[in-house]
Amino acid sequence: xxxxxxxxxxxxxxxxxxxxxxxxxxxxxxxxxxxxxxxxxxxxxxxxxxxxxxxxxxxxxxxxxxxxxxxxxxxxxxxxxxxxxxxxxxxxxxxxxxxxxxxxxxxxxxxxxxxxxxxxxxxxxxxxxxxxxxxxxxxxxxxxxxxxxxxxxxxxxxxxxxxxxxxxxxxxxxxxxxxxxxxxxxxxxxxxxxxxxxxxxxxxxxxxxxxxxxxxxxxxxxxxxxxxxx
Amino acid sequence: xxxxxxxxxxxxxxxxxxxxxxxxxxxxxxxxxxxxxxxxxxxxxxxxxxxxxxxxxxxxxxxxxxxxxxxxxxxxxxxxxxxxxxxxxxxxxxxxxxxxxxxxxxxxx
Numbered sequence: 042x043x044x045x046x047x048x049x050x051x052x053x054x055x056x057x058x059x060x061x062x063x064x065x066x067x068x069x070x071x072x073x074x075x076x077x078x079x080x081x082x083x084x085x086x087x088x089x090x091x092x093x094x095x096x097x098x099x100x101x102x103x104x105x106x107x108x109x110x111x112x113x114x115x116x117x118x119x120x121x122x123x124x125x126x127x128x129x130x131x132x133x134x135x136x137x138x139x140x141x142x143x144x145x146x147x148x149x150x151x152x153x154x155x156x157x158x159x160x161x162x163x164x165x166x167x168x169x170x171x172x173x174x175x176x177x178x179x180x181x182x183x184x185x186x187x188x189x190x191x192x193x194x195x196x197x198x199x200x201x202x203x204x205x206x207x208x209x210x211x212x213x214x215x216x217x218x219x220x221x222x223x224x225x226x227x228x229x230x231x232x233x234x235x236x237x238x239x240x241x242x243x244x245x246x247x248x249x250x251x252x253x254x255x256x257x258x259x260x261x262x263x264x265x266x267x268x269x270x271x
Numbered sequence: 272x273x274x275x276x277x278x279x280x281x282x283x284x285x286x287x288x289x290x291x292x293x294x295x296x297x298x299x300x301x302x303x304x305x306x307x308x309x310x311x312x313x314x315x316x317x318x319x320x321x322x323x324x325x326x327x328x329x330x331x332x333x334x335x336x337x338x339x340x341x342x343x344x345x346x347x348x349x350x351x352x353x354x355x356x357x358x359x360x361x362x363x364x365x366x367x368x369x370x371x372x373x374x375x376x377x378x379x380x
Contacts, residue, residue, distance in 0.1 A: 078312055078313035078314060079310060079311075079312055080310065080311050080312070080313065081309060081310045082303060082304055082309045082310070082311075084303060087303060089311065092310070108309065108310065109306065109309050110308075110309035110310030111310070114306065114307055116307045117307075117320075118319075118320045119320045119321070119324060119372040120320050120323050120324065120327075121323070121324070121327040122323060128319050128320075128323065130318075130319040132312055132314070132316045133310070133312060133316075133318075133319070134310070135319070137319060137320075145320075147307070160341060160343065161341065162338055162339075162341060230310070257338075259323065259341075261319055261322060261341075261342055262341075262342065262343045262344055
């Protein structure tokens with residue numbers, strides 16, 4: 042589940058001439074061939090292994106935890122951005138929260154699946170605890186399970202937005218993208234959403250406690266050398 | 272049976288043992304990566320901080336508003352260098368940055 046993002050929503054976003062937003066369709070075959078292909082290091086076998094939906098589910102079922110790479114950790118981060126800035130690297134499935142001293146808090150994230158990648162410079166417009174999720178009309182049309190939530194699904198442990206949501210704005214416009222929690226923590230590290238950035242509930246709660254409304258959010262382009270223009 | 276063939280066999284066995292040991296050392300698993308590098312992607316893009324260092328360098332070089340400059344693609348040129356393509360309100364710029372965070376060049380494309 043992915044919050045309020047839809048294909049039509051993305052088109053509307055572009056129509057609004059949000060100059061900092063770059064929405065890119067990644068559905069071409071050539072693009073698919075260049076998909077990032079995430080691997081994680083298995084400390085038991087000491088080998089790099091492909092990390093896909095199947096392996097992610099198995100790993101979480103076995104460990105009740107995501108791989109170490111996607112757990113929060115403080116890392117070196119050379120940047121001129123001010124502390125409190127959020128950087129999203131969808132390729133690597135990391136969200137960085139810039140800290141003083143050329144460091145950043147790094148969290149694992151799940152990002153947009155093929156065709157739902159985007160990039161831009163936005164800001165945190167508002168935040169909510171255990172937010173209500175309202176599926177967009179397009180999702181209701183294609184997913185019968187979403188019909189029962191057409192009027193809005195109250196916040197709670199099964200809500201697709203999880204424990205917190207950071208609503209991303211461009212100037213005063215809601216971009217319809219969110220950074221939010223998830224009831225499916227095993228999806229961290231995968232390309233699964235419709236463009237929203239998902240985090241484990243503990244992580245989004247921690248992030249929300251550290252950032253302020255108005256914080257700058259830089260979303261880097263997903264995919265290497267795939268940019269085809271605004 | 273003389274003792275000499277037995278000695279030769281023993282020497283051969285020891286030599287083979289050393290050889291096998293040496294080979295196994297050659298093919299043993301590499302050391303694990305640092306804790307912050309336990310994942311990777313097959314398509315290697317520039318680390319996020321290096322992309323942003325390029326954006327900052329472009330802003331300083333062009334005088335453009337840094338909030339309008341966005342890295343839009345990146346790739347590894349060699350073991351120590353990344354190329355980052357940036358968009359500044361439609362104006363395209365290419366940046367070379369090394370793994371130590373030194374911006375080597377900024378050029379319009």
